[in-house]
Amino acid sequence: MHQMTLAEIARGLADKKFSSEELTRTLLARIAQLDPQVNSFISVTEDLAITQAQAADARRAAGENGALLGAPLAHKDLFCTKGIRTSCASKMLDNFKAPYDATVVAKLAAAGTVTLGKTNMDEFAMGSANESSHYGAVKNPWNLEHVPGGSSGGSAAAVAARLLPAATGTDTGGSIRQPAALTNLTGLKPTYGRVSRWGMIAYASSLDQAGPMARTAEDCALLLQGMAGFDINDSTSIDEPVPDYSASLNDSLQGLRIGVPKEYFSAGLDPRIADLVMASVEELKKLGAVVNEVSLPNLQHAIPAYYVIAPAEASSNLSRFDGVRFGYRCEDPKDLTDLYKRSRGEGFGPEVQRRIMVGAYALSAGYYDAYYLQAQKIRRLIKNDFMNAFKDVDVILGPTTPNPAWKIGAKNADPISAYLEDFYTITANLAGLPGLSMPAGFADGLPVGVQLLAPYFEEGRLLNVAHQYQLVTDWHTRSPAGF
């Protein structure tokens, strides 16, 4: 039962082969049995899950038949869930029960999904390895000594370990696509503004975007359908109609123009991954796609720009965690300054503190022009690069990551080497474009992902290409040993 995709579950529930409650109980048991190995959950919401599953079964018995009705999933632990701990994997919010539901959570609950729990992540979504969680590192089900990627590493590991069919994630610089690539999943970061950020605890507001993580593009289409849409509570959400993502999955790829930027094949890319990327291009050509050369001349500036903008926004976004109203408060503060300093010093982990300091520095008087404004200019240049490239191609294809999953702890001494892992993913966030990672093979038993990027609001095209690819390949169907 645990091997089923969302689409298979939907069919099974519709055909009354099993109930949502049966499925939910099976998966809860599996989480209890196997999650200690991967540490993908921060909270398992057993009672809520059973209640929701029973309610979904009742709705179905009453004649309802939504694709997500009774479908089990989990939310990354930065989506606010009413009455349930929403920790951002931080000591700072270990005691924080959100007083409201995020829009994503509310929409999916309304569609009848069953919340099995809240998944582990890098603290405040800052990281690419899921090692900075207050609740311990998450392990990659494909090799428990390796990282699952981050920051949505808990969602990725849980789905990869077949603890559940799908989960929500968020992506600020690659936090959906990179862990999806490292755990053999399909993950989609939608266009900025496609999914509401209300109730999603912010890391970098102008880059954060929620999206689906699942094993197949078909499942991502189902889950995105339940997440996307305009929200009056989020001024940056965009009032555009949401297309039927499942309806375009089977469109033909005949004549699809694929661009492979030459800048992608620079030093730092694992040659095994380069080979798998080219192999995926060959596969798509067989389906009728044609390849055009494109260029992203400002690509090399993306990481420096990102590591100014994201920490700058984070330094401000995380100011509200001051020990005054909610979250961690230090013991016996001497005075107000002491309350601030120790609550934040003790409540935030080292990577969060590092980014807050970098960000505050970049925004401070005298440095703002040189760092923040400069980074915003680069951001515009990168966006222009993509606008130019998309004149000649329909999708841009390349590696999701330069390397497969590394060993836990391997990059701890050198944060920069971990930052470089975001090389391919960051640009989509800076430009606000949709991006998808799909399984494309293995390097020494570790999964490798291929990334597809498309113009604004062309999530449907990404899902279509990935689905057609998945119809002729079987990488995405492979399970890690022991799960």
Place this chain on the structure above:
Amino acid sequence: MQWEVVIGLEIHTQLTTQSKIFSGSATTFGSEPNTQASLVDLGMPGTLPVLNKEAVQMAVKFGLAIDAEIGQHNVFARKNYFYPDLPKGYQISQMELPIVGKGHLDITLEDGTIKRIGVTRAHLEEDAGKSLHEDYSGMTGIDLNRAGTPLLEIVSEPDMRSAKEAVAYVKAMHALVRYLGICDGNMAEGSLRCDCNVSIRPKGQVEFGTRCEIKNVNSFRFIEKAINSEIQRQIDLIEDGGKVIQQTRLYDPNTNETRAMRSKEEANDYRYFPDPDLLPVIIEDSFLEQTRATLPELPPQKRERFQSQFGLSLYDASVLASSREQAEYFEQVVGIVGDAKLAANWVMVELGSLLNKTNSDMTKPPISAEQLGGMLLRIVDKTISGKIAKEILEAMLAGECVEIGIGSADEIIEQRGLKQVTDSGAIESILDDMLAANAEQVEQYRAADEAKRGKMFGFFVGQAMKASRGKANPGQVNELLKRKLEG
């Protein structure tokens, strides 16, 4: 040394929107602590601001009223600092691209001349909450009801040269925002607060002196006193060989002194940057025109109209136009009585002193425009004299005759029997009795030369009016008396 004072003001006006600037919470003053604070106002993780269009419209209205350029491309910025009543750890404000650009406001000085004060800019921002130190020993209470209330911060050019000018400017601004209906102007509740930047320089010097900012002064009287005390402090300091250091100061009304709060070196680096949660606000021409159409007649236009339509002096017209309530009251009275100069005089002088006496203002006038207008009608038709009119005003204030009607002049005149005596026969008989009782003075008058008679004549008029309990028509008294004394 002759010193010149340079003053620039920052006025924070709370806008009277229905809801807060970035959340749907109500903005009512004086509710139980934290009952008007939503998830957004509490700075709950994951919450996002949504701009209130009404606040934008009010700011635009203000900009149009001071002839300012309206920023077409508006960006909200975060001003980052830690304070317990600032829930997000930043205030959403505007930095580089404020909604209102350069404009100006005219003030009327005491000598009746008009001075133009430049407005540098005005921007929208959210108010912080309140820290309550009094009620909790060793602790501080936080009330976030006020957090997120829309503010329009109006920054002036350093154009004022005395505390009196500064007060005149604040009063004019106060009147303007009330005219526009964008701020209730209640200074006691903090709806309009003022930061005063004060510096001095030797007369004739072009460069400005070092300024100090007096924070949060919240009454016209305190603004004047705070500025004057700060001017004196700076003069004393410099004349004693010292130097003014740039700092933020607080005014203590009890000691009538300002004291240092923090110096420039201790000032925060606010790390302003555009708020990524809010998109730039584009103000289209159609929105400007729509808003322009909602502008009421403003003090300068009103002043000009009062001059041309009613023939009032510049001073009278500008005093009457200075508050919306007073101007409307005046026009109502004119509508009843017709005589604008009489109406102006009574509204400004007699009603003005009643307001002082009863410690009220034109928002709650103790006597209605109908009452005053009705009474003035009786002066015009000579039913009563000006002296009796003042007595009637007192009676109206005391609520007399309210039980039998609206407390109108006619009712009071009737009730008290104050109708002016215009019957010549009746006046003559009063005069005859009076002259008989003062036979000696009559002798003296008749013996006196023309120069002395003037003063003496006044004595007889007074006696006659007294004898008639003020009801005799003064004109007739004069005329008949003259005839009788000559005779």
